[in-house]
Amino acid sequence: MDIKDIIKPENLVYQKTPLMTDKPLSYCPGCGHGTAHRILMEVIEEMGIQSETIGVAPVGCSVLAYDFMNVDMVGASHGRAPAVATGIKRCWPEKFVYTYQGDGDLAAIGTAETIHACNRGENITIIFINNGIYGMTGGQMAPTTLKGMKTSTSPYGRDIETMGNPLKMTELVAQLPGTCYVTRQSVHSPRNVRRAKKAIRTAFESQKGKKGTSLVEIVSNCNSGWKLEPVAANDWMVENMFPFFPLGDIKVDGKLVNNQ
């Protein structure tokens, strides 16, 4: 049997969205970035808004996101993606504009831009990949690094007294009236991938409805930075990251969920 006999339209159960380019992903095997890219692109495909979408790539492991996401994209400087997105959206209010940012990008160097874009209620969608570490630069401590967690700049574990507490940016921006939909998801299991995708859809729908800023945090792994194999990294994430960064909606339709 030739491969062409197998690949027939009627046998097709799953297909890579054409909104992902054919370029091989540059991420480490097992990294959550790739899955997050895919579901984001699937949402844009399903909503039929590819020609109306402009994405903003960060500085971090996903700096080359525009190599993989087949939409018009701009690369921002480290942390400034929400400002770049603001500039685009203010001039093109009819376009869908999103940022895709890591925790160092969004919650350290870009804290001011994140908070103020959310506070102004910029009608954009922020996809926030929280892996508790600076993946790109080789595993340094991030604002979201857990207490006691070892990184290359906290080799004896994060010491709260001298290094501060891990920052829950998502809960923080949920307090701002400008945000409409704020949620925390993960992509480590098929069920979670489905939920995360639904969340991204909700975020883009709220952008469509001009409801204000929507932010989807995805708690993700960094097996290279954490120095764990992919499966062990996911287990570590479930055991250690989720208790501090609990999954679920934090704000829906402008209202905080569960007395957040």
Place this chain on the structure above:
Amino acid sequence: MKELKLMKGNEAAAEGAIRAGADGYFGYPITPQSEVMEYLMAEQPEKRTGMVVLQAESELAAINMVYGAASTGKKAMTSSSSPGISLMQEGISYLAGAELPCLILNVVRGGPGLGTIQPSQADYFQSTKGGGHGDYRLIVLAPSSVQEMFDFAFLGFDLAFKYRNPVLMLSDGLIGQMMEKVELREQLPRTTYFDRSWTLTGKPDGQERNIVTSLDLDASRQEVHNQHLQEKYRKCQANEVRYELLNTEDAEYLFVAYGSSARICQKAIQLGREEGIKIGLLRPITLWPYPAKPLAELAPGMKGILSVEQSAGQMVEDVRLSVGCGVHIEHFGRMGGMIPTPEEVLENLKKLLITK
């Protein structure tokens, strides 16, 4: 009929931006240029032309908003004064690297540090030699009147889009704050056509998407990109040098001065000529590309050249580079927000170039 108006320099720049068809202004307050955003907010250009005005949370955010808007082909502008412009340098380098057009106005104040709020010209090095990282150039326009604050918004956007490069209007607290008569131009329409060869407007069906970035991790390609930038800068140098000559026909001494210093020199020339000292002025309008050639051509006929700047002597380096040896060149300047008087300038011309 001419439309004449008495305006502050900062207001003229803001009105110029509106009439030049700007799509967006993003800024953060700082003296002595806050009137730019204040004027825009009061004027509500959104109602006049659809132009967006936003007060950003910082100059960092402002320049990156400009970067975002510019990446979509929109005419975007920011303004600030020295400390704020320093804060923008990373963003300006990104704009240059990604070849994005925009207009940046620096109404310079005295430095270094928080310095003072009075006028200065001490940001010349930062503006013309590359304030941020990497091998890049800005096209730098130096207005010396309120009229030019208005006109250079048009010229600035034209050059920015012609070369896909940031244009810096290097003004100072004196030109920004003083009031003069301005002849206003007619409103230009905002652009509705976007050049899909580089702008982001959303990937049209069946067409390639666009990417705007300054990143290329492949060193050999990054070098090619740099060579392309240098080629573009050479074109600018060949085609965009602008300057003005005053009383140079019979001059024996030459002032070289831009912006507010050029205005002070005009009066000093008059005073000097009353005493029989034949002085002329070369006023660079583009500080980059620098009018090196016209200056080199004038210089041999001069007994001496005085570069007059409100700085410790920054532009004088370009004067020396342009002219070379053989002509006596001196610098005179005040610093830290002090403005020289025409008498003081003439006094120093005599002291430095005549009596020696």
